[in-house]
Amino acid sequence: MSLNANDRAIAGFTMTGHALVHWFETSIPIFLVVWLAEFDVSVGLFGLIVALGYAPFGIGALPGGVLADRYGTKRLIVFCLAGMAGSFLVLALASSIYAIALGLILWGIAASVYHPAGLSLISTGVEERGTVFAYHGIAGNIGIALGPFVAATLLIFYQWEYVAVALSVPGIFAALYGLSADFDPVAGADEIDDETDEQPASLSDLLSSSRALFASAFAVVFVIVSFEGLFYRGVLTYLPEILQDIDALANFDPGLGLEGINPGDYIYVGLLVIGMAGQYVGGKATDRVTPARGIIGIFVVLATLAALFVPVSKRGVAPLVVLCGVIGFFLFAIQPFYQEAVAVYTPPEGRGLSYGYTYLGEFGFGSASIAIGGFLLGSFDIVVFFGTLSAVALIGAGLATVLLIQYRGSPSR
Known part of the structure; x- marks a missing residue:
């Protein structure tokens, strides 16, 4: 139409x-x-x-x-x-x-x-x-x-x-x-x-609605989204800097006759472009796969990809490009699943407030990984940075498992 x-x-x-x-x-x-x-x-x-x-x-x-x-x-x-x-x-x-x-x-x-x-x-x-x-x-x-x-x-x-x-x-x-x-x-x-529903008319109404929301399965969903935000923001903030320091890319000549080209920047852009496909496929998959199961599977994949980053980066430009593309796909494929989880595990009358808290977890609390990532990259080897990201993803998978086991009902339907 x-x-x-x-x-x-x-x-x-x-x-x-x-x-x-x-x-x-x-x-x-x-x-x-x-x-x-x-x-x-x-x-x-x-x-x-x-x-x-x-x-x-x-x-x-x-x-x-x-x-x-x-x-x-x-x-x-x-x-x-x-x-x-x-x-x-x-x-x-x-x-x-x-x-x-x-x-x-x-x-x-x-x-x-x-x-x-x-x-x-x-x-x-x-x-x-x-x-x-x-x-x-x-x-x-x-x-x-x-x-x-x-x-x-x-x-x-x-x-x-x-x-x-x-x-x-x-x-x-x-x-x-x-x-x-x-x-x-x-x-x-x-x-x-x-x-x-009507928006909370006062601070007391907002607090009351928030308490009711976090007394439900949404509390687990919120923490899952926060951990997804930690992984998402950590990867997207530091990947351009990390790629610049990889030997295979530092010595790579794209043959375009232009000085100052940083191949890592364009790999980063390619990751984001592939992320569009991931978001589309993830959105379609929510019709067939329950949110908790989808989140578990993608978090496990992201944990594996983070753990593989350093060894793959030492094998040359082509494997690194492929790995970054796969990371981009799954980094965005998980987003429709947690958005669907908010809809499934919250009642309609709390939907607007729940999405407000979702963005707080994704972009607000998730930004903590920028400070943490900067500390890790400045104080330790890059392996520690990606190991931490892998652990974050595994914790997210564990939380999604709790969601799957303990909250099988759907209050919104």
């Missing part, structure tokens, strides 16, 4: 916002490689700084939902776009690690409000919600891949400060576009009034 004019307007607005959130998010690890060479600080300290930027991205999800209800989703998304662009302009002017930290924190605060606002806008303003949610997800994946690709390519020719400015430009234009975007943000509300 084709989208009506209002659905198309909201789809275009939210797809732009979703793509740009991840455009900025996944370009930061590319800059990390440059910053480590530019500033005389340890990888551990920079890991802590980057973690300070990523943490508000998840922590702000809950207050972001409250602000969206109070001030309107469109207004909040425009603020998000302008704030992200402005934060990258702050980064471009940075002359110390403290200014870098400020720019990253500002980015995290601005970016944090997008997901609750964007998803809320689609849920209340769109009639063909399933179709728009699908387009919205595709746009996010495009941003995930394009951000680091554009950043890595521009860094071949320009200084990182100019690249930061260039990356901010789409955000500025998107914010201006958002100011003039015309749509009805509640056009689809009549269709979902019976399906959607």
Whole structure:
């Protein structure tokens, strides 16, 4: 079924916002490689700084939902776009690690409000919600891949400060576009009034609803998502830096006649592109495989891949490229399963709050792995870093096993 004019307007607005959130998010690890060479600080300290930027991205999800209800989703998304662009302009002017930290924190605060606002806008303003949610997800994946690709390519020719400015430009234009975007943000509300609960009216209501939610199977799901976030953020933050130091890639000549090309950056981009396929296949598989079983299987695969990274990296470029591609596939294939787990193991009246906590676990608590990873890479051999990631994945598999055994019921159905 084709989208009506209002659905198309909201789809275009939210797809732009979703793509740009991840455009900025996944370009930061590319800059990390440059910053480590530019500033005389340890990888551990920079890991802590980057973690300070990523943490508000998840922590702000809950207050972001409250602000969206109070001030309107469109207004909040425009603020998000302008704030992200402005934060990258702050980064471009940075002359110390403290200014870098400020720019990253500002980015995290601005970016944090997008997901609750964007998803809320689609849920209340769109009639063909399933179709728009699908387009919205595709746009996010495009941003995930394009951000680091554009950043890595521009860094071949320009200084990182100019690249930061260039990356901010789409955000500025998107914010201006958002100011003039015309749509009805509640056009689809009549269709979902019976399906959607009222938002907590006060802090006491929020605490009461939260206590009820965490007294259910969602408590286990939340911890599973947090461990997935630890693995996800640890891999995506440090892989560009790790790949740069691998001997096989350091001595690899792509034969393009361009100086300054870092093959590791493009392997990283390839991982993210393959992740799109993983997310699609994972989404389709949720129709056939229960969430807990899918999470167990993929966590075990990710644990194995992390353990294999160091020995495979010593066998040459081709095996390393294949391994990174497989990591990218399963790193994103697990996401539809935990999203489905939230739907299966929470009642409909707690669904909105449960997804808010899900983003808190994925992007907020998950960002702790940036600080931990920086410490491990700065103090120990790379084997310890990947061994820790493997252990994180195995713990996630164990928690999913608890979910499978103890919570067979489905309160949402």
